[in-house]
Amino acid sequence: MNERVDRLRAALDEPLLVSDPTNVRYLSGLASTNAALLVEPDRVRLFADFRYAERGRAVEGAEFVEAKRDLFQTLSEVLSGRIGFEASSLTYERYARLHAGGIDLVGRYGLVEELRMVKDEDELAAIRRAAEITNNAFERFADEGGVVGKTERELAWRMEQLLHDADCDSVAFPVAVAAGPNTAKPHTVPGERPVGKGEAVFVDAGCTVAGYCSDCTRTFATGPLPDELKRAYDVCLDAQLAGLAAVRAGASGSGVDAAARDRIEAAGFGDAFGHGLGHGVGLLVHEDPRLAQESRHTLAPGNVVTVEPGIYLPGLGGMRIEDLVVVREDEPEVLTHFTKELVMLD
């Protein structure tokens, strides 16, 4: 079928039913909410309902099987014997239906996700383009200024417009904008509070090109910040650069996390960095490998990861700086070029 399927086959002990939609898309190119692939040593079957028949038949190297709208009804009728399934995405209900159909099911974990971690040149080209569009949107956002008095929600929408104007396929996730006290929380929904003067404002944004995502965060200031927040920014940037410097093939996900975390802890902000340093980015905006204390991944050339330490100080505010990078044998290729100096916006 293609080189991705060949690599998957080499990792299989029995035929694998690929039912995770992102994995189906990765292997076949078909984006569908109701499709599955059965990968066997000598054949690949693609099951999907009539809505995807035209595109499904056009997939090279796979036999298309038009399934019922109830895809798992068809699968339970057609499949037999010993078959691996994707245990992290298949629901218990679907498992039980296949099991009741007499299939000898073997739970498998992360087989396609493992392949997806290493991007090929086509995938890297799409991610680079998505990152470039995001960079341009950040430049225009900063050039426009005028954020004081606007709500987080207005600013998030403006950023979405800038991403769209630069011709991405879509946003990779709803743009997050937090300002002032709301920056003290790593995850917030943009609200109706107008941005004041002398506040931190972070913007977390990304878009997709040909299915592949970008992801970038920058923290701005609307005038001089309180000393403690200014110091937090400097520590966050120092940690971010230390994390970046640790990213290379062979480094462990936990080791890269520690390289940044150590700086934050040494500066006395250890308790204020409550999430992992970064995550893989590809067809999903959050995927493997992980850069985190509990990560068991080892980085390899072609991985694409974020490096995004944050310092969140309840009642005062927070900071996050996030780059998207391609892992190389030596220093990583940084795709997010917007400045990491603390930019003042009016």
Added chain:
Amino acid sequence: MNERVDRLRAALDEPLLVSDPTNVRYLSGLASTNAALLVEPDRVRLFADFRYAERGRAVEGAEFVEAKRDLFQTLSEVLSGRIGFEASSLTYERYARLHAGGIDLVGRYGLVEELRMVKDEDELAAIRRAAEITNNAFERFADEGGVVGKTERELAWRMEQLLHDADCDSVAFPVAVAAGPNTAKPHTVPGERPVGKGEAVFVDAGCTVAGYCSDCTRTFATGPLPDELKRAYDVCLDAQLAGLAAVRAGASGSGVDAAARDRIEAAGFGDAFGHGLGHGVGLLVHEDPRLAQESRHTLAPGNVVTVEPGIYLPGLGGMRIEDLVVVREDEPEVLTHFTKELVMLD
């Protein structure tokens, strides 16, 4: 905790672990990607990681338990005894982890989804507001005109802007615009083909307010259509009105589907209507009850459903007209007021 939890309890044979994010939100008000509720006869526990701690502690009537980022690790350690789980959304992996933790698991189906089908007044108010915003966006879209020469993608984005300008929280799904030959497929992604003269153009759009969705489709024309397409529009509208007339408490989902489908079949277009007549709308844009040939639902007052027959003629084009309605004892309350006359756009 609240009336929703009380109704759920009445349907339980054993404590239920609610892990589907939409169901957790429905019962607790907490929107989270990493939370679960354990509903027992005399207590409700809400499990979520530190990111949701502040909001989680604010949920009335539930004891908040701060879980690890690996939520199911915490659940497998804390839970014991006989516990129901949501088999249609829990992954096999999570099931297996809880099972390995010694929990006596019982697969349960649709318990919270059943409650979600009947909307209360707060839910209806949000859906009405989302529908009103969508109506206004359709009005402005039609008033602006100027669609000939624009791409489907540009038009979809314009519709998203109009929805946003009317102050919704977000779009309920990416706006779908198809024109000319692309209207022959019920599901397409807006492309780069400019709209020509004398074509059908359908716009399928909705937005969210307070988490609740709206959904509306109208088909326009950019000049006189071929006779067969014009006839298809008239048949589609006739079927849509017949479907609407059949919507009332006590009607079966399959019966309402048949009321519309019979008209389309009688006109000779039976093979061209390849999807169900409609679906429930609430926190999700597609939920129960279903209006379809295979539906086993019976409509009840407070259900909110779409009524959306379509006629898709390969090589020629297609038509779809979709209303969003509230089920009542007698005739439904129609929320989508934009005209169903075939509107000509330049």
